[in-house]
Amino acid sequence: MQSKSLFAFFSALALSSASPLRRRCSNSTVPTPTNSTTTPPAATVPVLPTTGSGTQLAGADGATLKHILVGHGIQNYTCTAADVTATSIGALAVLWEITDLYPGVSSSSLSAADFDTFTSKVLRTTSMPLNMATDSTTGADVAAPFPAPVDLTVDGLSAPIKFLGHHFFDSANTPTFDLSGADDGELFKGKKDANIAAPADADKGEDPITGAVDWLRLSDKGTSTGVSLVYRVWTAGGNPETCTDAGESQSIPYTAQYWIFSA
Numbered sequence: 282m283q284s285k286s287l288f289a290f291f292s293a294l295a296l297s298s299a300s301p302l303r304r305r306c307s308n309s310t311v312p313t314p315t316n317s318t319t320t321p322p323a324a325t326v327p328v329l330p331t332t333g334s335g336t337q338l339a340g341a342d343g344a345t346l347k348h349i350l351v352g353h354g355i356q357n358y359t360c361t362a363a364d365v366t367a368t369s370i371g372a373l374a375v376l377w378e379i380t381d382l383y384p385g386v387s388s389s390s391l392s393a394a395d396f397d398t399f400t401s402k403v404l405r406t407t408s409m410p411l412n413m414a415t416d417s418t419t420g421a422d423v424a425a426p427f428p429a430p431v432d433l434t435v436d437g438l439s440a441p442i443k444f445l446g447h448h449f450f451d452s453a454n455t456p457t458f459d460l461s462g463a464d465d466g467e468l469f470k471g472k473k474d475a476n477i478a479a480p481a482d483a484d485k486g487e488d489p490i491t492g493a494v495d496w497l498r499l500s501d502k503g504t505s506t507g508v509s510l511v512y513r514v515w516t517a518g519g520n521p522e523t524c525t526d527a528g529e530s531q532s533i534p535y536t537a538q539y540w541i542f543s544a
């Protein structure tokens with residue numbers, strides 16, 4: 282009965298010392314006041330996607346995620362002979378920031394399903410963002426492939442996504458990401474560490490329907506600024522057509538997510 286006498290003691294104390302307003306709180310059935318400061322939910326940390334089966338790309342080794350981008354452009358190929366698989370000679374793409382669309386990170390976050398198929402949506406519902414050749418050749422206007430930077434409006438998003446830069450292969454055939462739209466002017470010159478096939482249900486492209494290019498892990502070739510690692514994931518389209526002639530060029534529309542990390 283010790284608790285009962287303690288209760289009596291505290292009740293008496295409350296009655297004798299508390300203000301009238303305070304006295305009402307001495308009724309022990311009144312619920313404990315809830316904490317009025319709202320605790321923010323634990324921050325969601327984006328997780329690098331996997332293809333769902335088979336060998337996966339190596340992880341980011343503790344590197345820090347800086348951006349998730351969507352890229353839209355072309356994969357370029359050349360042919361050595363008829364009936365062979367075309368050889369990749371690089372790519373050209375415009376890049377926009379979609380970090381805030383990752384599920385659970387912001388008020389503009391997409392559902393997981395919409396985020397994972399966002400590249401397919403961009404491929405199918407937005408225009409090719411490059412200056413294309415106007416003569417009889419295929420592909421981009423090689424002298425000036427990129428139009429002036431512009432944010433991209435995508436159906437269903439409350440705001441345009443921010444232009445962040447360009448992806449191209451430089452004169453030494455090095456995959457390059459020039460993130461001129463980032464505050465600190467990041468520049469990545471990469472080398473391919475590994476590639477794995479896109480998931481079987483990836484968007485195979487629409488004109489032509491050739492399949493989604495591989496997922497990739499690219500590490501710093503040594504001269505990058507502010508970026509140490511780039512992954513290409515959630516690819517849509519971009520694979521070559523079978524060659525019809527030696528010397529033939531191909532430029533195949535594609536989109537991909539690029540995950541940009543710094544050491």
Ligand SMILES: *[C@@H]1O[C@H](CO)[C@@H](O)[C@H](O)[C@H]1NC(C)=O
Binds near residue numbers: 308309310311
């Ligand atoms: C506390 O208040 C409730 C209703 O407000 C009342 O039913 C109950 O008897 C009170 N308890 C005590 C210990 O005063």
Ligand SMILES: *[C@@H]1O[C@H](CO)[C@@H](O)[C@H](O)[C@H]1NC(C)=O
Binds near residue numbers: 319
């Ligand atoms: C009330 O919220 C603050 C801020 O989140 C927290 O530090 C404190 O521990 C909370 N107190 C209780 C009783 O939950």
Ligand SMILES: *[C@@H]1O[C@H](CO)[C@@H](O)[C@H](O)[C@H]1NC(C)=O
Binds near residue numbers: 355370373419421532
């Ligand atoms: C194909 O891509 C390469 C690498 O970025 C680029 O240098 C070249 O101009 C492109 N060619 C065409 C025709 O788009």
